[in-house]
Amino acid sequence: MSNENEEIKILLMGPSGSGKTWYLNSFARAIECCDEQDEDFEYQLREFSGDAQSQPLFISKPSEKYNSVDGPNDYYWEFERKPKNNISRAKINCSRYLLYFFDYTGNSAMQLSEEISAIVQAAHLVLFFIDPTSLVNNQTKNEEKNQDEWDFDFSDSIDEKWKSHKPCDSKKQGPLTPKEYTVAIKKLFEFISRRNLENLHIAFIVSKADQWLQNYDKKIADVLLHFLGEDFQALLIAYQKNLKIKIFPNSSVGFTDDGTANFNSESNALLDPNIWNPVHSEDPIFWALEDIERNVLARKNSISGWLFADQLLRDYIPYHRLD
Numbered sequence: 001m002s003n004e005n006e007e008i009k010i011l012l013m014g015p016s017g018s019g020k021t022w023y024l025n026s027f028a029r030a031i032e033c034c035d036e037q038d039e040d041f042e043y044q045l046r047e048f049s050g051d052a053q054s055q056p057l058f059i060s061k062p063s064e065k066y067n068s069v070d071g072p073n074d075y076y077w078e079f080e081r082k083p084k085n086n087i088s089r090a091k092i093n094c095s096r097y098l099l100y101f102f103d104y105t106g107n108s109a110m111q112l113s114e115e116i117s118a119i120v121q122a123a124h125l126v127l128f129f130i131d132p133t134s135l136v137n138n139q140t141k142n143e144e145k146n147q148d149e150w151d152f153d154f155s156d157s158i159d160e161k162w163k164s165h166k167p168c169d170s171k172k173q174g175p176l177t178p179k180e181y182t183v184a185i186k187k188l189f190e191f192i193s194r195r196n197l198e199n200l201h202i203a204f205i206v207s208k209a210d211q212w213l214q215n216y217d218k219k220i221a222d223v224l225l226h227f228l229g230e231d232f233q234a235l236l237i238a239y240q241k242n243l244k245i246k247i248f249p250n251s252s253v254g255f256t257d258d259g260t261a262n263f264n265s266e267s268n269a270l271l272d273p274n275i276w277n278p279v280h281s282e283d284p285i286f287w288a289l290e291d292i293e294r295n296v297l298a299r300k301n302s303i304s305g306w307l308f309a310d311q312l313l314r315d316y317i318p319y320h321r322l323d
Contacts, residue, residue, distance in 0.1 A: 014129025019207035026252035026278035203284035212263035
C-alpha cells in the first residue's frame with residue numbers, strides 16, 4: 001500500500017492517572033510481540049529522527065517513573081509492517097506510518113481548549129482513557145469510590161444534568177465522577193459533529209483491565225455502561241451512528257502465567273519484569289489503521305473501474321492481534 005511515511009496524528013485524552021503514558025509503552029511492547037507472533041509480517045517501531053536512519057525505540061517497562069507526565073509530551077514514532085517472506089498480495093499489505101502522539105498532563109486534554117481543539121480537527125484517532133478503578137461517587141465527590149460500590153444515582157434527566165453540571169476542572173488532578181466523564185465525552189462528540197470530522201476515529205480505552213476484567217464477564221460495552229451509567233449509554237447511542245466509535249478493554253501490564261495481574265501495587269511496577277504481555281494495547285491503533293487502509297483501497301477501486309476492482313479489498317490482510 002502506497003502510504004510511505006504518512007503521518008497519523010493521535011491524541012490521548014483522559015484524567016490524571018488513567019494510564020495514558022503507560023499505554024504508550026505497552027503499545028510499543030505489543031508491536032514487539034506482534035513481530036514475534038506473526039509468521040508472515042514483520043512489525044517495527046522506531047524513534048523518528050527526521051533522517052534516513054531512524055533510531056530503534058527504547059521501550060520502558062511500566063514503573064513508578066511513568067505515573068504521570070509533567071507537561072505536554074509529543075512522541076514521533078515510525079511504524080512499519082512488511083512481509084517476512086515473499087508472500088502473494090504483499091504490496092497492498094505493506095504499511096509505513098509516522099505515528100504522532102499528543103500526550104497531555106493530567107486533565108488538561110479533557111478541556112477542548114483552542115490548542116486541543118486544533119489537534120482534534122487534525123487527528124486521525126482520539127484515544128479516550130476511562131479508568132474504572134479510580135471512579136469517585138457523584139454524590140461524594142471528594143471521597144474515592146470503593147471498587148465494588150457502583151450504585152450511582154442517575155435519576156435526574158440527562159439534559160438537566162448536562163446543563164447544571166460543570167465540566168471537570170482542567171487543573172484538577174486525579175479521579176473523575178461518571179458525570180464528569182460523560183460531560184467531557186459529550187463535549188467532544190458535539191465538537192466533532194459540528195466540525196463534520198467524519199473520518200476521525202474515537203477509541204474508548206477502559207484501562208487497568210488486570211484489576212477488573214476477571215470479575216466482570218460481559219461485553220466491553222456493557223462493562224462501560226456498568227461503570228459510567230445510563231447517561232453515557234444514551235450519549236453513545238445518540239452519536240455512534242454517525243461517528244467512528246469503538247470500546248476496548250486494556251491492561252498495560254497484562255497477567256502472569258497463573259492469571260494474576262502482573263502489577264506490584266507497592267512498587268507501582270511490573271510484578272514479574274520478565275513477563276510483560278499487555279492486553280489489547282495494539283487493538284485501538286490497528287483498528288484505526290485498518291479502517292484507513294480499507295477506505296484507501298475502496299477509493300482506488302472506485303477510481304479504477306476495474307472489472308475485478310474488489311480484488312484489492314479481498315487481498316487485504318488485517319493486522320495481527322496478540323494471543
